[in-house]
Amino acid sequence: MWRALLGCIASKEGLARRGISLPDVVCPRCSLDTESVDHIFIKCLWARSIWWNVLAWLRIRFPAQCESLTDLVKYVKDCPGSVRWKRLVSTVVIATVWRIWIARNSKVFEDLFIPIMKTVEFIKEDAFLWISNRAKNMEPSWGKWLMFDVVDLM
Template identity: 30%
Template sequence: MACLSSRGVAVSSSVCPLCESAQECIEHTLCECPLVRSIWLKCWAWWNIPPPPQLTIKDVIFRSMIPSNCKGVGKALQGVFYTLMWSIWKWRNKVLHSHPDLKSAARHEDIFPQVQSLSLLWISNRCNKKSFDWKNWISNPRGVFN
């Protein structure tokens, strides 16, 4: 990434390891990469929320695209977004450090089910007052907070 090379850290390539077509930067890796964007779209559809026309890291961190009508839903959705970004970074590293014969398979892995299960694990352990059920979490995560 540009920041690493400017600090004297040798990087083998500055091209995104996921799409292999754009210069890698944090915005591209976590929000703009077409492969990553497809995961974000699955997340928006899962929560039944229209996707923003453009997504930035600042939007995610400062919760500017999270509906504010229910505090519990907003906090949970932010937790899902943090889980999603962590999963994207982990996926990026897996692709980047995979054996050349395994890169294509790693690149086309669907990480969305991992996002769903890991976010349930993390959120259910942070919300002791709620009872979480896998079936409800997968079918209607917003309904868990009603």
């Protein structure tokens, strides 16, 4: 996540800038734009659809102006809520970035396209497991988690 926020991941645009010869620098998922860090995580319609679904699940409206991962993270951090709620949401944001990166690499290296809703399911599972393994004195319920009913975790 921190490398993505710094713009220091191996996007095709970044690799080409470093002098690595590539057949093209176009996004392997949408083929509509150059694959930059912001395109991978925000601007690609595939990634944006994932964020729309994840934020809807979290009951957070997608920001009107969002051109970078930094913009999105700042927007989510600025949402009202308790410290614990913000930690839960932050975990989901990290899981989302992680799964978008994994799906991008699956497409680039294995030509395997992971559908949007499958990726969203993976995000929910990852975040649930991460939180379950870190929760002190409480056992989150999978059924409640799927509805993002996290009152018990507050």
